[in-house]
Amino acid sequence: xxxxxxxxxxxxxxxxxxxxxxxxxxxxxxxxxxxxxxxxxxxxxxxxxxxxxxxxxxxxxxxxxxxxxxxxxxxxxxxxxxxxxxxxxxxxxxxxxxxxxxxxxxxxxxxxxxxxxxxxxxxxxxxxxxxxxxxxxxxxxxxxxxxxxxxxxxxxxxxxxxxxxxxxxxxxxxxxxxxxxxxxxxxxxxxxxxxxxxxxxxxxxxxxxxxxxxxxxxxxxxxxxxxxxxxxxxx
Numbered sequence: 001x002x003x004x005x006x007x008x009x010x011x012x013x014x015x016x017x018x019x020x021x022x023x024x025x026x027x028x029x030x031x032x033x034x035x036x037x038x039x040x041x042x043x044x045x046x047x048x049x050x051x052x053x054x055x056x057x058x059x060x061x062x063x064x065x066x067x068x069x070x071x072x073x074x075x076x077x078x079x080x081x082x083x084x085x086x087x088x089x090x091x092x093x094x095x096x097x098x099x100x101x102x103x104x105x106x107x108x109x110x111x112x113x114x115x116x117x118x119x120x121x122x123x124x125x126x127x128x129x130x131x132x133x134x135x136x137x138x139x140x141x142x143x144x145x146x147x148x149x150x151x152x153x154x155x156x157x158x159x160x161x162x163x164x165x166x167x168x169x170x171x172x173x174x175x176x177x178x179x180x181x182x183x184x185x186x187x188x189x190x191x192x193x194x195x196x197x198x199x200x201x202x203x204x205x206x207x208x209x210x211x212x213x214x215x216x217x218x219x220x221x222x223x224x225x226x227x228x229x230x231x232x233x234x235x
Contacts, residue, residue, distance in 0.1 A: 008182075008186070008188065009107075009109070011109055011131070011132065011135050012132055012135075012176065012177070012178070012180065012188065013109065013130050013131050013132065013135065013180075013188045014130060014186060014187050014188045015082070016082050016083060016084070016107070018185075018186050018187065019081075019082050019083035019085075019086065020083050020084060020085045020086075022083070022187075023062070023063060023083050023085040023086040023089060024085050026063070027089070039212065039214055040066070040125040040126065040156050041066045041069055041070070041123070041125065043212065043227060044123060044154045044227075044229065045073075047152060047154055047207065047208065047229050048070070048075070048121055048123070048152070048154070050152075051075075051120045051121045051151075051152060052120065053076075053120050054074060054075045054076055054120065054121075055075075055076045055078075055118065055119045055120045055121070056070055056075045056076065056077050056078070056119060056120070056121045056122070056123065057077075057078050057079070057080075057114070057118070057119045057121070057122045057123070057146065058070070058077060058078070058079040058080075058123055058124075059079075059080065059108050059112075059122055059123065059124040059127060059139075059143065059155075060080075060081055060082075060108055060124055060125070060126075060127030060128075060130075061079030061080060061081045061086070061087075061090060061103065062081055062083075062086050062090070063086050063089040063090050063093065064079060064086075064087075064089065064090025064091070064093045064094060064101070064103065065093065066123065066125060067079040067090065067094070067101050067103070068090075068093055068094055068097050068099050068101065070123075071094070071097075071099040071100070071101050072097065072099060077099075077101045077102075078101065078102040078103070078104075078114070078119070079101060079102070079103045079104070080103070080104040080105070080106040080108060080112070080113070081103075081105065081106070081108075082105070082106070082107045082108065083105070084105045087103050087104070087105045090103050091103050108127070108139055108142075109131055109135050109138065109139060111142060112142045112143075112145075112146055114146045115146075116145055116146065117146070117147065117148040117149070117151075118146050118148075119146055119147055119148065119151060120147070120148055120151050120152070121147075121151060121152040121153070121154065122143045122146065122147060122151070122152070122153050122154070123154050123155060124139075124143075124153075124154075124155035124156075125155060125156050126156050126157070126158070126225070127155070128140075128155055128157050128200075129157040129158045129189055129190045129191065129192060130187075130188055130189060130190070131188075131190065132177075132178040132179070132180055132190065133178055133179060133190070133196075134178065136190070136200060137200065140153075140200055140201070144203075144204075144232055147232045148232075149232055149233070149234045150231055150232060150233075150234050151231065151232045152207070152229060152230075152231055153201075153204065153229065153230050153231070153232070154208075154228070154229040155228050155229075156212065156225045156226065156227055156228070157190075157192045157197065157225060157226050157228065158189060158190075158191050158192065158223070158224070158225050158226075159191060159192060159193075159211060159224040159225050159226050160191045160192065160193050161211075161224040162191055162223055162224040162225065163181075163191050165221060165222065165223060165224065166181070166183055166189065166191075169222075170183035170184040170185065170187065171183075171184050172184055176188070179191075192226055194209065194226070197209055197226050197228050200228075201228065201230045203233070204230035204231065204232065204233070205230055205231040205232075205233055206229075206230050207229040207230055207231055208227060208228060208229035208230075209226065209227070209228050209229075210226070210227050211224065211225070211226060211227070212224075212225045212226065212227045213225065
């Protein structure tokens with residue numbers, strides 16, 4: 001993995017160099033995809049099932065496992081991610097699974113490459129917490145633009161209660177400006193309180209806001225997060 005001290009973007013978050021290296025290394029690691037799908041994607045499915053025309057954007061789609069899982073359930077899925085390595089892996093996975101998914105390499109902290117009201121739902125699992133509060137508000141504004149009226153925005157972000165676990169898992173942890181931290185190897189992360197989640201979703205119709213956690217095989221806590229969902233107002 002690249003030492004990413006020099007790979008932060010001008011916006012102060014981990015850039016393409018970090019994420020390409022991350023996904024190249026992930027190809028060599030044994031990752032329990034079933035556990036992650038159940039915790040992060042499947043927990044949102046009851047909300048997504050209520051989406052009428054089933055046009056979903058996976059924002060920060062990574063290697064495409066959520067996107068492919070949604071496509072297999074009949075959703076019309078698009079996905080984008082900053083990492084070209086991840087997008088190529090996602091395209092290969094979609095081909096192997098026989099799923100037609102539009103996948104683009106794109107930094108989601110910049111204006112999204114989609115027309116207004118393109119999607120009926122946007123998911124963003126464990127990605128929004130990579131950005132400063134200001135950048136996160138910009139991403140959320142772009143999500144609102146790309147959603148049709150009444151569209152659903154569902155996501156997970158790391159909780160303030162997760163910081164002690166990050167200190168153990170990814171040392172050293174260095175505090176940056178704007179409530180951001182730089183973890184070992186150069187990953188940037190913000191930790192959300194309940195108030196932070198509500199602030200991010202001001203002007204939305206809040207549907208779901210609850211704590212979530214991932215456990216290790218021995219039953220200990222590995223990650224603490226917030227599960228959030230909101231709808232764009234109809235008017």
